[in-house]
Amino acid sequence: MLEGLRIVEYATYVAAPGAGGVMADWGADVIKVEPPGGDPIRMFFSSLGVEEASNPVFDMDNRGKRGIILDTTQEVGREALLKLIDGADVFLTNVRPGGLQRAGLDHETILKRCPRLIYAILTGYGLEGAEADRPGMDSAAFWARSGLAAMFRPKGGDPVQLRTAFGDHVASLAIVGAILAALYERQSTGIGRLVEASLLRVAHYVGGSDLAIQHTRGRIASNRARADVPNPLINYFKTQDDHWISLLQRQGEKDWPKLTRALGLEHLVDDPRFANNRARRENGAELVGLMDTAFSARPLADVAAALDAEEMVWAPILTPAEAIADPQARAAGCIVQTPTHDGGSMPAPAAPVRFPGADDGPKGPSPRLGEHTRAILGELGYSEGEIDALYASGAAA
Structure with a gap:
């Protein structure tokens, strides 16, 4: 060119x-x-x-x-x-x-x-x-x-x-x-x-997204521990076979029912502690603990299949050695x-x-x-x- x-x-x-x-x-x-x-x-x-x-x-x-x-x-x-x-x-x-x-x-x-x-x-x-x-x-x-x-x-x-x-x-x-x-x-x-x-x-x-918030609101969220993040569904979780994944939630509420199905936590979908984004934020530590238990009970292959079936946004956390061998890369x-x-x-x-x-x-x-x-x-x-x-x-x- x-x-x-x-x-x-x-x-x-x-x-x-x-x-x-x-x-x-x-x-x-x-x-x-x-x-x-x-x-x-x-x-x-x-x-x-x-x-x-x-x-x-x-x-x-x-x-x-x-x-x-x-x-x-x-x-x-x-x-x-x-x-x-x-x-x-x-x-x-x-x-x-x-x-x-x-x-x-x-x-x-x-x-x-x-x-x-x-x-x-x-x-x-x-x-x-x-x-x-x-x-x-x-x-x-x-x-x-x-x-x-x-x-x-x-x-x-x-x-x-x-x-x-x-x-x-x-x-x-x-x-x-x-x-x-x-x-x-x-x-x-x-x-x-x-x-x-x-x-x-x-x-x-x-860093513009955060700095735009700083310009207009005067402060931004700190980089917190997993149990204390602003949105517990945008987080990292470890599977049974010691693989970490990065999980993301899209805007709105549509991903919450999908995630509960993927993790076998359907009983939580209408739980008032977790029923919407605000409630999940206020009860984030408790929810992260429940999700940790669900993720740690299954190997990565099972977790991947379940998340993909619900079209969740996620990715495995690869080491540099795994990243350069990744077929998709x-x-x-x-x-x-x-x-x-x-x-x-x-x-x-x-x-x-x-x-x-x-x-x-x-x-x-x-x-x-x-x-x-x-x-x-x-x-x-x-x-x-x-x-x-x-x-x-x-x-x-």
Whole structure:
């Protein structure tokens, strides 16, 4: 879908490279510009004290890209980057605004030079305000500062850690959508624009349902224990064979009779303690106890059949190992084979959207450090001697 689109990615870690990775899957020519030493996420495992021959965290977000090393602190390295940008449709970065300003790579300067360019920047806290230049990663800007960590914190308990790059990848999707909207606009105007997303703003959208309540009502429900949730039918239950399930209730009262039939609790359907949503909330602990007993008396297979027969909304809580082996996940295209440098392939999470009938999967492995530097510089018109001089100076590698 994006064949012929050229993206220069001047970014590190996950959120912005994740956006480049999605668009590379969809056919864009994404040139990843790395500093000498490489993108720090290449050291993900070694920073944890674990030595690994491969790095699936880096590979997932950088598959199918071409890689070049430029030292943009040197004028000749910066000039090479500007030549790359001159021929690009999109410039994608997550360098902090102050650093871009000091290097002459800020959006005002670049868009004046390249008025058709889509200049896409992903920041922690936005481009305005006193803290616009604050460093921000997803567990800080997305998770903690936005209120999400407090929402997920068990009542009376400690905050919980955000899983690896969780907020980053949500932001990746936001910036992909914004870039494509700007490209559509450019078809009509012939002019590019600045596109800006921040981890903080993305998080406010992700937590938007709760935050909308906070805006209008001044408070939201806390993240409570199972016996004390606002709606006991939206909850977790364990089966006889130690499988947890997530149960949901749709709006209204239609699901309550269905659930009582599924659990063999028909005698409770008109019980005044549980006859409507308000009564079930007021007597939630008692109802959860009764449902715990009913669920724990039957294995998952029986529970699944009974809930499905009533068309209840539920799902098993799978471990990561079970999730990647889930036949439905595979049928939904959640897993793709990513080419490796040895000519083989490895399984990895897919980009989040499928285009049936199109080649919408990984186009190649992630680039080795500086793998395509010479080739890309050659495409820009540098002679072999000039390329050798860039290597000798350390401006390219």
